[in-house]
Amino acid sequence: MASKNSLMSWIDRRLPVTENLERHLTKHPVPSKVNFFYLFGALLMVVFMIQVITGIWLMMFYTNTEEGAFASVEYIMRDVEYGWLMRYMHSTGASAFFFLMYFHMFRGLLYGSYQKPKELVWLFGCFLLFLLMAEGFLGYVLPWGQMSYWAANVILSLFGAIPFIGESLQVWIQGDYVLSGATLSRFFALHVVVVPLLMIALVVFHIFALHEVGAGNPEGVDIEKYRDKTGMPLDGKPFHPYKTFGALPAIGVFFIVFFAIVYYAPTGGGYFIEKPNFEEANFLKTPEHIAPVWYYAPFYSILRAVTFGIPFLGITSKFLGFIIFAASIAILFIVPWLDRSKVQSIRYKGIFSKIAMIMFATSFITLGYLGTKPVNEIRTLIAQICTIFYFLPFILMPIYTKYEKTLEVPDRL
């Protein structure tokens, strides 16, 4: 027997490498016909790796103190060889991460990738979105620019809005009576260790759970039904080489766009890195207009749209805003139990599901646009309407998915 094989069997006897590689990578069956929406998962893995690697290198030059943080970022940008590339890849990577994540999740909503038995895959994904939002927020504070400081102030004051415990909770999170260096250094620890570790664990769970239940497809057809003699589904193909090589051109295109932004428009016109962030944090000077980075804008809009409280329950408008804002993310977690449809894919669902998806997507984008703009009466009103449209597709989902007329799903892909 060849020496390579006996080495492999020596290892396999002690650690099942071959078995797991085959199970999770090479021989793992995936549906033979999917569309571009199914590429985002692979791209997300690529971006995650970019973030981890550039993040480690940035850490080598960054200083996590109030006095040193801003200067160290300037040092990375100006003095460290290719430091600018590391930082712009990391900051653009953050935007790319959210961009891909939103499409990846919208794919899930469209094609019912959360339906039984994929609930856990979806849940882990939602946790990943939550962690990504936390990670992005923590990371945005680290350069200690004006927007870092004031945006963090806005978000931390949300905790202060919680009745009774709010104020002391906020002081505890900040480690000071105001947002200060104490906050910065703990955010650094959370950003580089705690949240990434949790994310890696969840990515592993997400993928293991996916491989247990099998990847979906835009038709919502169960490919496990028909198998050939070797046990490979008739409408399935092994992950390698069919999907690995299929994803390569997509990764190529992604890199072209990604690096075009990194090289030519790293600040994304103020949407990826906001202009006030090129000025060091100043406790006494609030920027004229505090806007979140684009990827938080839809949720920020929801937060701001709540201009009223529930006085007789002692709930202020600020706290109610916080609740609705939290609910806008929390509602995603329960989607698997809201959808009562017999079919998975939007292609076979009825008209109401289609309207609901359009409603959701439109309001999400509109809220995103409004979130980056200063408020006025008309914008607040639009944001309030869009907030309702954001929630309605989910709240009414148990009703319309149950009663609407669906098309018959074919047997095969």
Added chain:
Amino acid sequence: MQGKKAKHIHISEGMSLYTRDRSPFYWGYINIDGEVFKKSLKTEDKDEAIKLLTLWKDEILGEGKKVLSQKINMPVKKTLISNTKPFPKEKINATRRKALQITSSVVGAVTVAGFAVPFLSAWQPSERAKALGASVKYDLSKLEPGAMAVVEWRRTPIFIVHQTSEAIKNLPSLNQKVANPALEEGVSRTTNDKFSVVKGVCTHLSCAPKYHPEIEPKAWDEEWKGGFFCPCHGSKFDLAGRVYKNVPAPTNLEVPPHSFEGDTLIIGEA
């Protein structure tokens, strides 16, 4: 060749096949109530090996206790073979076991909670942060009527407004427009009628409201009588820091603890 993968293959209760590194043959393994039998089945074929193993088990058990052939078709599952006898059920003291479980859970939980204390407390403001939060003084004699000074206390901007007589006259007339018109704390919301002392932090989302003392129509209010306007989300406050109705900010601008000593204002000590 199958024989190279060295692992146990569970066949049915107490019966399994296993393969060894150096042997191409399947080995049989039978466990009858803790008594273990094993031997090489001298075959490389798995089905053959299962057959031989079944026959062998029948041989050991003797007539009348034959292994049912259906059992052999059970799903092949990897499992570790245990040759410990189960502890006889009648000897288990359930109450004692429950008590031990509860005690150890409680002790465990208390330990975890105890260890959490230093880690969670480390997030509280440090002694240095507490010292930096001490009170500050400001000399009011330098502040002209209508002017505003910004003093930093606990890194928060504190707005000190020297009210003009016109402003003091106007304040009660705004009672209709503000959400909480109570002026029992004094027209200027301090013990000193001439000065207002408020935190320059919008009670909505911590932006800094801008000082606009002019009495003139503004983009945000045509009957503006002077006050603070927050450019972030459009909250309006009058010169005493009282919040207008129907704006995002829920409450009046906060008044920090402060006291007057002659011409000196002490912020941080009531």
